[in-house]
Each structure stands twice: as structure tokens, then as C-alpha cells.
Amino acid sequence: MDATLKPRDAREIEDAVRWAAAEEQPLEVIGQGSKRGLGRPVQAAHVLDLSGVNGIEAYEPAELVLTVKAGTPIAEIEQLVDENGQELSFEPMDYGPLQGNGAGKGTIGGVLAANLSGPRRLKAGAARDHILGMEAVSGRGEIFNSGGKVVKNVTGYDLPRALCGSYGTLAVAATVTLKVNPKPETSASFVLTGLQDETAVAALCKAMGSSAEVSGAAHLPAGVNGDKSQTVLRLEGFQTSVDYRFSTLQDLLREYGQPGRLDETLSRSQWQSIRDVMPFADTAAPVWRVSVAPTNGPKFVEMLREDLDVQAFYDWSGGLVWVLVEDGLVHETDIRQTLERAGGGHATLVRAGLSVRTDVAVFQPQSAPLANLSKRLKAQFDPSGILNPGRMVSGV
Amino acid sequence: MTAIAMPAPDEDVLSRRQDILKALKSIVPGEGVIHEEREMRAYETDALTAYRQLPLIVVLPETVEQVSKVLKYCYENNVKVVPRGAGTSLSGGALPLADGVLLSMMKFNQVLDIDFDNRAVVVQPGVTNLGITRAVEDEGFYYAPDPSSQIACSIGGNIAENSGGVHCLKYGLTTNNVLGLEMVLITGEVIRLGGKHLDSEGYDLLALMTGSEGLLGVVTEVTVRILQKPETARALLIGFPTSEDGGRCVAEIIAAGIIPGGMEMMDKPAIHAAEDFVNAGYPRDVEALLIVELDGPEKEVDFLIGRVEEIARANQASHVRISQTEEERMTFWAGRKAAFPAVGRISPDYLCMDGTIPRRELPKVLARMRELSEKHGLGVANVFHAGDGNLHPLILYDANKPGELDAAEAFGADILRLCVEVGGVLTGEHGVGIEKRDLMTDMFTEADLKQQQRVKCAFDEKQLLNPGKVFPVLHRCAELGKMHVHKGQLPFPDIPRF
Numbered sequence: 001m002d003a004t005l006k007p008r009d010a011r012e013i014e015d016a017v018r019w020a021a022a023e024e025q026p027l028e029v030i031g032q033g034s035k036r037g038l039g040r041p042v043q044a045a046h047v048l049d050l051s052g053v054n055g056i057e058a059y060e061p062a063e064l065v066l067t068v069k070a071g072t073p074i075a076e077i078e079q080l081v082d083e084n085g086q087e088l089s090f091e092p093m094d095y096g097p098l099q100g101n102g103a104g105k106g107t108i109g110g111v112l113a114a115n116l117s118g119p120r121r122l123k124a125g126a127a128r129d130h131i132l133g134m135e136a137v138s139g140r141g142e143i144f145n146s147g148g149k150v151v152k153n154v155t156g157y158d159l160p161r162a163l164c165g166s167y168g169t170l171a172v173a174a175t176v177t178l179k180v181n182p183k184p185e186t187s188a189s190f191v192l193t194g195l196q197d198e199t200a201v202a203a204l205c206k207a208m209g210s211s212a213e214v215s216g217a218a219h220l221p222a223g224v225n226g227d228k229s230q231t232v233l234r235l236e237g238f239q240t241s242v243d244y245r246f247s248t249l250q251d252l253l254r255e256y257g258q259p260g261r262l263d264e265t266l267s268r269s270q271w272q273s274i275r276d277v278m279p280f281a282d283t284a285a286p287v288w289r290v291s292v293a294p295t296n297g298p299k300f301v302e303m304l305r306e307d308l309d310v311q312a313f314y315d316w317s318g319g320l321v322w323v324l325v326e327d328g329l330v331h332e333t334d335i336r337q338t339l340e341r342a343g344g345g346h347a348t349l350v351r352a353g354l355s356v357r358t359d360v361a362v363f364q365p366q367s368a369p370l371a372n373l374s375k376r377l378k379a380q381f382d383p384s385g386i387l388n389p390g391r392m393v394s395g396v
Numbered sequence: 397m398t399a400i401a402m403p404a405p406d407e408d409v410l411s412r413r414q415d416i417l418k419a420l421k422s423i424v425p426g427e428g429v430i431h432e433e434r435e436m437r438a439y440e441t442d443a444l445t446a447y448r449q450l451p452l453i454v455v456l457p458e459t460v461e462q463v464s465k466v467l468k469y470c471y472e473n474n475v476k477v478v479p480r481g482a483g484t485s486l487s488g489g490a491l492p493l494a495d496g497v498l499l500s501m502m503k504f505n506q507v508l509d510i511d512f513d514n515r516a517v518v519v520q521p522g523v524t525n526l527g528i529t530r531a532v533e534d535e536g537f538y539y540a541p542d543p544s545s546q547i548a549c550s551i552g553g554n555i556a557e558n559s560g561g562v563h564c565l566k567y568g569l570t571t572n573n574v575l576g577l578e579m580v581l582i583t584g585e586v587i588r589l590g591g592k593h594l595d596s597e598g599y600d601l602l603a604l605m606t607g608s609e610g611l612l613g614v615v616t617e618v619t620v621r622i623l624q625k626p627e628t629a630r631a632l633l634i635g636f637p638t639s640e641d642g643g644r645c646v647a648e649i650i651a652a653g654i655i656p657g658g659m660e661m662m663d664k665p666a667i668h669a670a671e672d673f674v675n676a677g678y679p680r681d682v683e684a685l686l687i688v689e690l691d692g693p694e695k696e697v698d699f700l701i702g703r704v705e706e707i708a709r710a711n712q713a714s715h716v717r718i719s720q721t722e723e724e725r726m727t728f729w730a731g732r733k734a735a736f737p738a739v740g741r742i743s744p745d746y747l748c749m750d751g752t753i754p755r756r757e758l759p760k761v762l763a764r765m766r767e768l769s770e771k772h773g774l775g776v777a778n779v780f781h782a783g784d785g786n787l788h789p790l791i792l793y794d795a796n797k798p799g800e801l802d803a804a805e806a807f808g809a810d811i812l813r814l815c816v817e818v819g820g821v822l823t824g825e826h827g828v829g830i831e832k833r834d835l836m837t838d839m840f841t842e843a844d845l846k847q848q849q850r851v852k853c854a855f856d857e858k859q860l861l862n863p864g865k866v867f868p869v870l871h872r873c874a875e876l877g878k879m880h881v882h883k884g885q886l887p888f889p890d891i892p893r894f
Contacts (some may be wrong), residue, residue, distance in 0.1 A: 021879065062647040063754050063785075087654060090849065117597060126595050128603060129572045140879060144847040145840065146822040150752045151565070152784040154558045154607045155832075155839060156866065157848050158571065161603035170599070182653035205513045209537075211627045213692065243697030276690045293514045293592035319514075319593055345593040363597040369585040373854065374599050380850035383879055392598070 004047040010135055010143050010174035014095055017172060018141030020386045029168035029388050031071050033109030037099040039167050040362050041354050042388050053174060059085055065132065065179050070109030070173040071086070077108055081170045081180050085295055089181040090127045091118030097281040098351055109173050115165035118275040119216035120233065121210065122316050128164035133177035136163065139169055139170065139382020168388045169396075170381035173220040184236035189216075189262035189270060190249050192231040193367055195316075197221055197255035197298035200231040201318035203256045205234050205294055208317045211251055212245045216271055222315045224279045234271055274315055277322050286330045286352045287322060292345035299343035307334055333362045363392055399805055400488075400830050402449065403864045405495035409475055413452060416475055420497070423465045428503070430454035439480065439498050443545070444488040444802060446747075451478065451492035456500045460578070460586060460616045465879040466568070467614065468584030470497060476860050477489045477582070479610040481521065481553030484545040486748055487829025489557060489609050489865060496863075499550050499614060507531045508617070515622050516575055516592045521615045525559070528620060537622040540567035543825070544733070549552055552615045558607030562658040565783035566691075567623070569825070576619035579605060581858045591619060592886050604851060609827050610862040612855040628692035629657060630687040630701055634708045635682035635715030639663065640659035642684035645711040646782045649688065652707060654700055656783060657691035660732050661772055663762065665777035666739070666790070667731075673738035676731030679715045686782060687728050719732045721790025736790065743775065743792035747804045751815030752824035755785045765789060772807040773804070786824035787815070790848050814837050828866045836868050845869075 004015040005027070019026050020184055026044035030036070032051055050071035057067040061084045074092060081087055092111045096103045110116075117126040133147030136159075146159035160177075163170055188307060190287060200219040207214050216234030220226075233249060235242045250259060262270055273279070280287050292300055297318035304310055309326040325331055335347050348366040350355065366374065380386070390396070409416075421429050430436055431453050441448045452475075457463045464824060469615055470477050476496035483490050492498045501743055504520035509526070511517070517528055525546040528539040542561035543549055549559070555577065556756060560569045565571070575804040576590030590604045596602075637846075642661055649656065662670065662685045671678045678685055686708075690700045701718055708716050719725035731738070739746050753761055759848055762778065771774050775792040794805035812822050816839045822832045835858060845867060852859065853873035 001718065060754070060756070062651050064650065065754070085651075098716070117595070121594065125568065125572050128595075128600055129568065138847055142643050142843050144844045144846065146844060146848065148752070150785050150820050150824075151822040152560060152562075152569070152752050152781070152786045152824040154569070154825055154827055156836070157606050157612075157851050158846075159573065159605050159848065159851070162851075163599045164603070165595075167601050174489060182655065185653065185717060192688055202513075205515075209512055209515055211536075211624045238699060244544070244693050244695035244885070288608065289593060289594040292804055293511075293516070295513045314654065341740050344591065344882070346555065348597050358704055366598055368590075369581070370587050370598070370601075373581070373585075373587065373601070376854040377601075377851065379600055380854045380877070381847075383877065 002045050004049050006049045008052045010039055010137065013053065013137045013172050013174055014141055016136050016140065018388070020046065021139065021141045021384045023372045024386065026139040026386045026389045029172055032073070032105050034096060034101055034105035035110050036103070037095070037112055038095060038350060039391050040357050042391050044389065048172065051107065054107070056080060057175060064180055065177060067175060067177045068108055069175055071107050072218050074106050074111050076103050082183065085183050086180045087183040088130065088178065089120055089124040090130050091275060092116045092122040093118045093275045093351065094125060098277045098287060099252060103276070108176060112164050112173065112176060113166065113168045117216040117340055119271055119315050122377065123213070123215045123219060123301055125239065128161050129177060130179045132179055134160035134163060135175040136171040136173045139384060139387045147177065151179050155333055167391045169378060170387065172387065175241060185238045185268050186264050187234060187236040188244055188246060189243050189267040190233040190235065190246055190255050190260060191260040192253065193228045193260065195219070195229055195231050195256060197301060197314070199256070201231065201294060201298050201314060203231055203251045203253055204233070204317040207249055207253060208250050210248070212248045212252070213237070216329045218396050219314040219318065221313060222277065224311060225272065232270060234267065246318055253373065269277070279313060280322060280324045285328050287350050288335055288347050289350045290321040290323055290339060290345060290347045292319055292339070296345070297321050300339060303342055304335070304338045330356055330360055336364070342383045398851065399802060399865060400447070400834065402493065402830070403870065405493070409452070409495040414490050414499070416473065417453055419469055420453060420466060421706050423469065424457050424462050425453055428456045430456070437681055437853045439483070439492060439500065441484040442485040442488060442490040444486055444491070444829065446795070447488050447491050447830060449492045449494055451498035452495055454500060455499045456503050458503045458894050460580065463580050463614055463616055464584040464586055466497070466499065467582050470860060471582045471858065474858065474860070475865055478862050479614050481550030481556070481557070482548050484549040484553065484828060485557060485827060486750070487823070487827040487831040489827050489829040491830055493864065502550065504616065511592065514538065514592045516619055517619065517622050518619045519551055519552070521547050521555070521618055522550050523552055525549050525554055525852065532622050538625050539620055539622055540573055541570050544700045545783065548623050553616050555606050555618060556608065557827040560786070562660060564783060565659065565781070566655050566657050571603060572811065574602060574606055574618065574622050575621055577602060577605060577615055578617035579613040580650065582858070582861050602660040609829060610853055611859065611866060620867065622645050623677050624721045624729065626657065628694045629689055629691035629725060631687055631689040631728045632701065632704055632708065633678070633715070633717040633718045634677040634686040634713045636686070637682060637712060637714055639684040639762050640759045642686050643711045643755060645686065646755060647711065648707045648711065649704055652703060654703060656688050658685045658689040659688065659783035660783040661685065661780040662732065663778040665775065666735055666779050669742050669777055670731035670735050670753050673741055674730045676727055680796035687732055696809055699748070732779065739777050739790045739792065744796065745793040747768050747791040747808050749789045749791065749811050750786070751812050751820055752784065752786045753815050753820035755782070755816050757818040761787070761814060761818060765811060768807055774804055774807055781824070782850050784824070785820065786850070805888050809835060822877050832864055833866060834868045836866070843866045846876055853877065
């Protein structure tokens with residue numbers, strides 16, 4: 001008997017999870033199902049579909065606080081805050097285009113479950129940095145609240161933040177409270193062309209270490225997006241400030257050449273393309289998302305190229321490397337061993353077929369003490385192992 | 397003496413003190429183990445000085461291996477451990493236990509790695525908050541979170557408490573500025589989280605550790621993000637005839653898309669105390685005083701100063717001054733920064749509270765606080781991180797007058813309940829510790845608190861790390877782990893299913 005359970009509120013989520021826990025029936029927890037291509041596939045007879053738990057609960061722009069049901073479409077939230085001159089400053093990326101599902105889908109619950117952030121993560125923090133509170137149902141089938149609905153709070157363990165990036169394996173969110181921020185008046189991009197990877201990342205790091213308040217720092221090597229490489233720095237804020245900081249960067253980065261400037265419209269589409277990994281969207285080859293110390297990014301790619309035919313580009317000042325493997329195989333061992341030699345970090349397989357994601361460790365493997373602690377944490381939230389089993393780690 | 401009770405000491409552990417002492421001395425040689433009462437006095441309290449307790453033994457390890465061995469020994473022998481940094485907690489987080497080893501991390505005082513290219517600094521946990529900025533300021537960098545105790549407090553303690561400061565509306569709390577940790581579990585296992593890269597996949601244990609008040613693990617290394625100092629900073633000093641006007645001004649500044657580097661408000665008693673103490677030039681005939689600091693590129697700051705001035709004038713500001721020099725900006729801050737000692741001059745003792753409220757509730761909360769002040773017969777002065785709604789009421793009392801500490805604590809508890817009642821929280825940055833422990837049930841249900849305690853069970857099943865803090869009732873992990881199984885039908889059969 002396979003069922004799709006479609007609760008409408010926290011109480012009904014609680015009923016569903018209680019039943020599943022009592023019957024030891026695993027649940028696949030989804031919003032719109034737009035991120036099924038991320039992480040390991042879940043093998044569960046039943047689906048817990050949260051798309052019916054949606055709607056804006058409270059929004060107070062002057063308090064910088066937004067409370068929404070977890071199944072609310074992210075597009076709806078972004079439109080609402082935009083209409084009020086605000087934004088989610090972690091700039092959640094959209095995996096839809098990369099995974100061939102089309103853009104604009106997904107819910108806020110999904111964004112938080114996968115801790116999805118965009119280029120501005122570097123300056124404004126990740127999705128997890130913007131969560132303030134949560135009402136959720138544990139795998140034990142119990143509603144609990146944690147955090148608060150104000151922007152500054154240290155009362156109790158920070159469970160809402162810790163639940164970000166847990167892919168629905170610990171608890172099912174019903175309602176989340178987020179910090180929102182004013183939307184910048186305008187933006188522009190400072191673009192250098194023709195730089196090699198290592199030089200480009202040095203320029204990005206220099207800019208990030210300046211007082212120019214850069215909110216995006218990416219490098220697209222030649223061939224990824226046109227014949228010439230592009231090194232792009234984003235400036236956002238009041239017009240007068242953006243212009244002033246543009247000239248600050250010009251002075252600071254003089255040795256790297258004369259910059260071009262993308263004004264707001266072009267700048268926006270450029271950063272959306274970087275955010276959503278559009279340069280790799282039209283192919284099907286495996287893609288890795290690699291997080292490293294920024295200066296190690298180019299080193300990692302160079303070492304990788306000794307063994308593999310890859311395309312790569314950099315966000316987060318060099319610290320986020322998107323790697324496409326041309327031969328269509330995932331090369332897990334090569335990727336992770338090279339990463340270790342390049343100074344360490346995290347490599348996540350973000351595009352690959354279902355069977356590959358079942359066999360390969362999609363997320364960076366952990367040391368034994370850390371993996372054991374994570375297992376114990378899972379057991380404390382979900383002792384029967386019914387919430388998205390195997391989504392992150394095989395057998396957990 | 398005081399209202400907050402700690403768990404009764406374990407007689408068995410007390411009777412084993414000599415064995416424990418001997419074992420610890422074999423792990424940490426020389427002067428790293430302190431057991432004479434006279435020497436242990438230095439550790440009997442933190443910055444919540446109304447509460448004092450001598451620990452069983454004090455240990456000051458110097459290496460991660462020693463920390464690991466001490467914890468493993470305590471784990472195997474069922475001895476409680478209270479971790480301690482600089483001891484500046486305002487909530488009693490580092491208050492010792494009579495039957496517990498006090499683990500001071502202050503010998504871990506080295507800056508290990510400064511990496512300007514990656515804007516990361518790796519330090520040991522006993523390095524002070526300001527020590528990090530000192531290590532990088534020659535290159536124009538700083539570490540953003542700036543709790544008022546920053547000259548003394550340790551970064552390890554900042555992790556434990558998720559410390560804030562006046563700049564956190566714009567730059568975040570500790571949790572938003574930490575990149576990685578090395579920590580030791582009570583079992584002695586060493587775990588590394590994060591590093592110079594961002595957003596490690598896997599459960600976000602960094603988020604759990606930050607603000608865990610020493611209940612989950614002992615931090616032995618910290619990697620933090622550093623930032624380039626803003627090009628410039630200027631401040632406005634704005635006086636209002638009513639707190640409503642001040643509150644509205646704050647809301648409109650934010651609604652205009654401006655996030656100031658700092659935005660502090662003081663009420664009349666705080667203004668007068670500060671002005672009497674440091675002569676900062678604060679107007680005395682106002683009900684609310686606002687300091688708005690704008691930092692960033694010069695052009696932007698000049699532009700925003702004008703915008704904020706317009707907003708202030710539109711909200712009935714009776715006084716507006718704009719800093720023209722760095723010296724003048726510092727003068728604006730001098731009164732605010734001296735507010736605590738200034739209040740200390742007008743009252744023998746004071747309790748510093750720390751609730752957060754939705755900002756729109758400020759006038760109501762101030763009015764109710766005046767009523768409570770009369771009810772408890774004690775004065776109160778308010779300083780307020782206005783941007784993020786974090787209130788610091790200072791309750792004035794005299795510990796030498798019988799009953800006044802109890803009255804002050806009751807007043808404080810009423811204020812925090814009021815914060816929760818209007819939609820806020822018990823603590824914005826000082827932590828729960830013992831101070832607000834028994835109020836946790838005013839903010840959370842039993843189910844909420846039990847799920848939090850289950851997190852503790854994943855890290856510290858025997859509940860040996862800092863017990864008696866944060867949670868009002870200790871449940872055994874076995875009890876917390878029990879499932880109440882409700883066998884039954886597939887739920888809510890009336891809903892659509894596919």
C-alpha cells in the first residue's frame with residue numbers, strides 16, 4: 001500500500017509521522033519534489049507531501065522578520081519580499097535548470113533542507129544564517145518549536161539553524177521564521193577579462209579583502225562562457241555608493257587590467273546565471289560542487305586536470321568550484337583524493353543519475369567520530385529511521 | 397542566599413576527590429591542576445557574581461591531548477565537567493559545581509594561523525575576542541562580533557554563548573562569523589567541523605555548538621572570518637520627547653533600506669546616569685536617546701547621514717547632532733559604553749537583563765516596565781540595541797539590604813516573561829546559564845525542551861558536561877529516548893491521496 005500523505009498543517013504532519021513511526025513505514029518528505037535529483041535517492045513506500053502546508057503567516061518588513069509555512073513556494077516568497085523592497089539576502093540558488101527540471105520550482109522548506117545559498121553567501125551568509133525559528137515535527141511524531149520570531153536570540157540550542165541542510169532526515173518543518181533584509185537600490189558588476197584562473201582568484205581575494213563590500217566574486221574561465229575568461233565582482237547598494245566603490249576597485253585592481261562594467265540589468269542576469277550554474281545546464285554530464293578555501297580553488301582544478309577532462313568555474317571568490325566531468329563518469333575517487341591533496345574541503349555530487357547516486361557517496365564522507373555523532377543525532381530526532389532514510393548517507 | 401538551586405552534589409564523587417586529583421595530575425603535570433581552596437577562589441564565580449561555588453578541582457590543560465584525556469577520564473569515572481573561558485558570562489554559564497571539575501581553557505592562548513587571502517584566522521579558544529582583531533588590525537582587518545566584554549572574553553566563550561555586540565544587526569552574531577571548530581567530546585573523541593571553506597555538507601553541528609553554553613563539547617580550536625574595516629564611520633546623536641517617537645524613527649530607518657552599523661537607544665534614567673558619569677553632551681530633557689552609527693564607504697556614509705537626519709526630524713526629534721570628527725563620534729559612544737559603570741555609580745548593585753522583543757512593542761514594554769518597577773520597589777535604567785530589539789534593562793538594587801536581591805531577581809524574571817509575552821525571547825546574547833534556566837518553561841513547552849535535551853544526549857549521554865545549566869529539569873537520556881507508540885489507522889483519511 002503506497003500512499004501519498006498530504007497534510008495541511010503541523011497537527012496533520014504530526015499525525016502522519018506518528019503513524020509512520022508506529023508502523024515503521026519510511027516516508028519520503030517532499031515539498032514540490034523539485035530537489036529529488038539532489039542527494040541520495042530515498043527508498044520509501046510512502047510520500048509525505050508538504051505542498052499543502054503553505055501560506056504566509058506573518059510578515060513585518062520593519063521588523064525584518066517573515067514567518068511562512070514550510071511548503072510555501074520560494075517564488076511566492078521572493079515576490080512578496082521584493083514587492084516590499086526586501087529580499088532573502090542569501091540568494092537561494094535554483095538547481096532546476098542544472099538538473100533539467102526547469103527554473104522557478106521548489107518551496108522554502110526545500111531551500112532550507114538543502115541549505116541553498118547563492119553568490120551573496122560570501123557577504124551575507126548562507127540560508128542557515130537567515131533562519132530565526134521553526135515549528136517542526138520530529139521523527140518521533142512530536143511537534144516542537146525552537147528559536148524565535150525576533151532577529152536576535154540565543155535561548156536554547158540553535159535547532160532551526162542545525163536543521164538547515166539536514167535534507168528532512170531529522171524533522172519535518174511546518175513553519176519557519178526568516179530574517180529578511182532591505183533590497184539594495186541598485187547593482188553593477190566590475191568585469192576583468194582574459195585572466196588565468198590563479199590570477200583571477202588572487203584578484204577576487206584582493207577585492208574581498210578590501211572595504212569595497214563586494215557581494216559576488218566569480219571567475220568564468222575561457223570556454224565556460226565565451227572565448228575569453230571573465231572575472232566578475234558585484235557591487236550592490238545605493239547608486240552613489242556603487243559608483244564610488246567601482247572606482248575603488250578600479251584603483252585596487254589596476255594591475256589586473258581595465259575593467260568593463262555591467263549595469264543593473266545585465267549584472268543581474270549574469271549573477272543569476274552564475275548562481276544557477278547555467279554554463280553547465282545544457283549538458284547531462286556529472287557535476288560536482290566543491291567547497292574549498294578560496295585560494296585552493298585554482299590549485300584543485302589544475303591538479304584535477306592532470307588526470308581528468310573537466311570544465312570548471314568559480315564562485316565565492318574561488319571557494320566554490322563547479323566541476324563538470326566531460327567523460328560522463330563521476331570519478332568520485334579522483335575528485336576527493338585531489339581535493340584532499342589541494343588542502344581539503346567538501347565535494348558533493350550534484351548531478352548524476354539515480355543509480356549512480358545510490359552507489360556513490362554523494363556527500364563528502366566524514367571521519368568516524370563525526371559520522372557516529374551524526375548517527376546519534378539522527379537517532380535522537382528519528383529513532384525509527386523513518387524520515388528520508390538514506391537521503392544523505394547510505395543506511396542512515 | 398539566592399533563588400536558583402543547583403543539583404545536589406554527588407557524595408560518591410566528593411568522596412573520591414583524592415583519586416580524581418591524582419588521576420588529573422597524571423594527565424596535566426605541574427601547576428595545571430589546582431586544588432587548594434585559596435587558589436580555587438579565583439574560579440568560584442563568573443560575571444553573574446551573585447552566585448558562587450567552589451569547584452571540586454580546577455584543571456588547566458595545555459594540549460588537545462590533555463583535554464581529551466581529562467574528559468575521557470571524567471567520562472569513565474562519572475565526574476561532571478564545567479568548561480570555562482575567561483569567566484565573563486553574565487548568565488552564570490561558567491558557575492562551578494561542587495562535585496565537578498572546572499576545565500579552564502585559558503592556556504590555549506595562541507593565534508595559530510592568519511590567512512588574509514582567505515580572510516580567515518585560526519586561534520585557540522582562550523584568545524580574547526579583541527585579541528583576534530589585534531592580531532589582524534595592522535592590515536586593516538577586524539573580527540566583527542564585539543561583545544562589551546571583548547577586551548577580556550575568550551573566543552571559546554563567545555562560541556559557547558553565541559555572543560553578539562552592538563554591531564550584530566549588520567554583521568551578525570558569533571554563529572554567522574565562525575567557519576570551523578575543533579572540539580573534544582566528553583568521551584575524549586576529537587572532532588573537526590568546517591574550516592576555511594564554507595558550508596560543509598552533513599548536519600550543521602557548528603550551529604549546534606555555537607550557543608550550546610558548554611553543554612555539548614569542549615572547543616579546542618576556532619576558525620573565524622575576518623573583515624576589512626569599513627572605510628569610515630560617522631554617528632548621529634538624536635533625542636526624542638517620547639520613546640514612541642524614537643521607536644518609530646528606528647522602524648523608518650530600516651524601512652528606508654538602511655542597516656546601520658550600530659543603533660543604540662537609552663531611556664531617561666540611563667541617559668542621566670551616563671551623562672553624570674562621562675559628560676558626553678547628552679541632552680537631559682529627552683525620554684529617549686538614539687545613537688545611529690553608519691559605517692562603510694565615505695560617499696555612502698555621507699549620503700546616509702543625510703537620510704537618517706531627515707527621518708529623525710520627521711519623527712519629532714528634539715535634538716540632532718552629527719559627528720564631524722572621529723573624536724566626536726567617540727564622545728557620542730562614550731556615554732553608551734559607560735552606561736553600566738555609570739549605573740553602578742548610582743546604585744550599589746545592578747542586575748543586567750537581556751531579553752529581545754519585536755521592536756514595535758517597545759513603548760508598551762517600557763510602560764509595563766515602569767509599572768513593574770513600582771511593584772518591586774526597585775529602579776530600572778534601559779539600554780537597548782534598538783536595531784534588533786535586544787533590551788538590556790539594568791535593575792538597581794542593594795545586595796546589603798535584606799530581600800533586595802530576591803526582589804531584583806523577581807523583577808528581572810517579570811521583565812523576561814513580559815518579553816516572551818509580547819512575542820520576544822528570554823535572551824538575545826547573554827545566554828540562559830543558570831540565570832534564566834527556570835524561565836525556560838515560560839518560553840518553551842515540555843516537548844520543545846525535551847527535544848533540545850535529546851540533542852544533548854547525542855553528544856553527552858551521561859550528561860556530565862555543565863549539568864544544571866540551561867535546562868530547568870534534568871531528564872535521563874534513557875527516559876528521553878522512550879517512544880510512545882500509537883499504533884493505528886493511516887491518519888486523516890479524509891484528505892486527498894494519490
